[in-house]
Amino acid sequence: MLDEIEDYDERLTKICNEISSSINSLRSLKGRSRDQKSEEISDQLNKAKTLYRSFKAELRELPFNEKESWQKKSSQHNDTITGLINDFNYVRETAEKDELMDGRTDNTVDKEQMTPHQLLDRGLNIQDESLESTNRMKKTIAQTDQVGMNTLVTLNEQTEQIQRISEGVDKIDSNLKIADREIRLFVKRMATDKCIAVLFLLVVLGFIAVIIYAIVKKNKPQNVPNSAKDV
Numbered sequence: 001m002l003d004e005i006e007d008y009d010e011r012l013t014k015i016c017n018e019i020s021s022s023i024n025s026l027r028s029l030k031g032r033s034r035d036q037k038s039e040e041i042s043d044q045l046n047k048a049k050t051l052y053r054s055f056k057a058e059l060r061e062l063p064f065n066e067k068e069s070w071q072k073k074s075s076q077h078n079d080t081i082t083g084l085i086n087d088f089n090y091v092r093e094t095a096e097k098d099e100l101m102d103g104r105t106d107n108t109v110d111k112e113q114m115t116p117h118q119l120l121d122r123g124l125n126i127q128d129e130s131l132e133s134t135n136r137m138k139k140t141i142a143q144t145d146q147v148g149m150n151t152l153v154t155l156n157e158q159t160e161q162i163q164r165i166s167e168g169v170d171k172i173d174s175n176l177k178i179a180d181r182e183i184r185l186f187v188k189r190m191a192t193d194k195c196i197a198v199l200f201l202l203v204v205l206g207f208i209a210v211i212i213y214a215i216v217k218k219n220k221p222q223n224v225p226n227s228a229k230d231v
Contacts, residue, residue: 005062008055009073012048016080019044023088027095034095041088048081056154064165071158078154082147089140096133 022041029037055077059070 002062002066005055005058005070008051008058009077012051012055012077015044015048015051016077016084019048019084019088023084023091026088026091030095034092038088038092045081045085045088048084052077052081060157060161078147078151082144085140085143085147089137093133093137093140096129096136 019041022037022044026034026037026041052074056074059067059074062070
């Protein structure tokens with residue numbers, strides 16, 4: 001079990017580093033290249049979330065005395081993934097806004113040379129891009145909210161688990177006290193029984209001694225006086 005947790009820890013660290021490098025490279029990309037890189041980063045983030053859920057599932061099976069250090073690791077991975085999601089969304093939205101502003105600038109420069117139909121198409125494209133950006137922002141907010149909810153659920157589960165462990169410890173302590181009390185009573189009963197047995201043995205030995213003494217006394221020849229022998 002511990003080997004699996006260590007493996008998940010290494011894989012999470014590795015994929016988070018890869019995501020961070022991908023986000024940094026996203027800043028310099030535009031157009032289709034940026035979209036492809038964004039999709040790649042989204043897939044990496046989903047893999048990281050899946051690994052993190054598996055990591056937490058294995059962590060729940062650890063003994064309590066080994067869990068504390070790994071709980072800190074779990075919190076660090078959660079913070080790292082959340083930070084990467086926020087960085088990714090910020091970089092992507094910033095790049096899209098910059099590209100949108102560049103397109104508007106080009107439109108301003110060339111608008112005198114464009115026909116009304118072209119201007120309308122350009123306006124519709126800008127509107128569509130703005131809507132897509134708004135939808136992506138809503139999706140990002142929903143994802144962030146989901147991460148927060150998952151974190152809250154995890155904390156609640158850990159709190160309940162700690163409470164169950166505390167109740168178990170209290171129950172064990174109560175059982176130990178009861179067992180100690182029963183042992184003491186048993187020892188006292190044994191001591192009392194031994195005293196009674198010793199007294200009974202002494203009485204029996206005394207009775208036997210009396211019987212032996214009576215038999216010996218009865219069989220002992222009596223001394224006849226010398227005067228009686230002369231007669």
